[in-house]
Amino acid sequence: KQEVTQIPAALSVPEGENLVLNCSFTDSAIYNLQWFRQDPGKGLTSLLLIQSSQREQTSGRLNASLDKSSGRSTLYIAASQPGDSATYLCAVRPGGFKTIFGAGTRLFVKA
Amino acid sequence: DAGVIQSPRHEVTEMGQEVTLRCKPISGHNSLFWYRQTMMRGLELLIYFNNNVPIDDSGMPEDRFSAKMPNASFSTLKIQPSEPRDSAVYFCASSPTSGGYEKLFFGSGTQLSVL
Numbered sequence: 001k002q003e004v005t006q007i008p009a010a011l012s013v014p015e016g017e018n019l020v021l022n023c024s025f026t027d028s029a030i031y032n033l034q035w036f037r038q039d040p041g042k043g044l045t046s047l048l049l050i051q052s053s054q055r056e057q058t059s060g061r062l063n064a065s066l067d068k069s070s071g072r073s074t075l076y077i078a079a080s081q082p083g084d085s086a087t088y089l090c091a092v093r094p095g096g097f098k099t100i101f102g103a104g105t106r107l108f109v110k111a
Numbered sequence: 112d113a114g115v116i117q118s119p120r121h122e123v124t125e126m127g128q129e130v131t132l133r134c135k136p137i138s139g140h141n142s143l144f145w146y147r148q149t150m151m152r153g154l155e156l157l158i159y160f161n162n163n164v165p166i167d168d169s170g171m172p173e174d175r176f177s178a179k180m181p182n183a184s185f186s187t188l189k190i191q192p193s194e195p196r197d198s199a200v201y202f203c204a205s206s207p208t209s210g211g212y213e214k215l216f217f218g219s220g221t222q223l224s225v226l
Contacts, residue, residue: 042220043220044217049214091215093213
C-alpha cells in the first residue's frame with residue numbers, strides 16, 4: 001500500500017531564506033508526483049508535476065526533484081517570502097486514477 | 112477559465128438532514144473526483160468519475176453517501192441522512208485525461224458542519 005510522508009510537519013523561517021520540503025513514498029512504482037499549495041480555507045493549487053520519467057521541474061522560485069528509486073521528492077523554495085506561507089502537500093499517483101496525498105508541511109515565512 | 116466551481120462554500124445543517132454539494136468541473140476535463148479533508152485523516156478520495164461514469168466509489172464511507180454526474184459539466188455529492196462525523200471540507204477536483212501530463216485542479220471546497 002502506497003504511503004506518503006512529509007517532513008517536517010511545520011516549518012518557520014525568516015524571509016529571504018532558501019528552504020527544502022521533503023516528501024517520501026513507500027512504493028517507487030509511481031506514474032507521477034505533484035506538489036500542491038493550500039492556503040487556509042482554500043482549495044489546493046497544483047505547483048509542479050513531475051512525471052515518472054523526469055528528475056525535476058522548475059517554476060519561478062520553485063524547484064521540485066524526484067528520485068523514484070529512493071522514494072523521495074524535495075520541493076526547494078528560493079528566497080522565501082511571507083506570501084509563501086501556506087501548507088504544501090505532496091501527492092503521488094501510483095497508477096490508474098488514484099492520487100495519494102501526504103499530510104502536508106505548514107510553512108510560515110516571517111517578515 | 113473559471114476553474115472548478117463548488118457550491119455552497121459553507122453548509123451548516125442538523126443531524127439527520129439531507130445535504131447536497133455541487134461541482135462544476137473545468138470545461139473539457141474528462142475526470143472528476145470528490146475528496147474529503149479532515150485534520151485526522153487528511154485528504155481521502157471518495158469517488159472518481161471518468162466521462163460522467165462512476166469508476167470507483169470504494170472511498171464512499173457508507174450508503175448514506177451518493178454521487179452523480181448527469182453530464183460533463185455538473186456533479187453532486189449527497190449525504191442522507193447527515194451525521195456530525197460527516198463534518199469536513201469536501202473538495203471536487205477535475206483533470207484532463209491526456210494520457211500523460213495530468214494535473215489535478217481543485218475547487219475551493221465546501222465546509223460542511225453537521226450539528
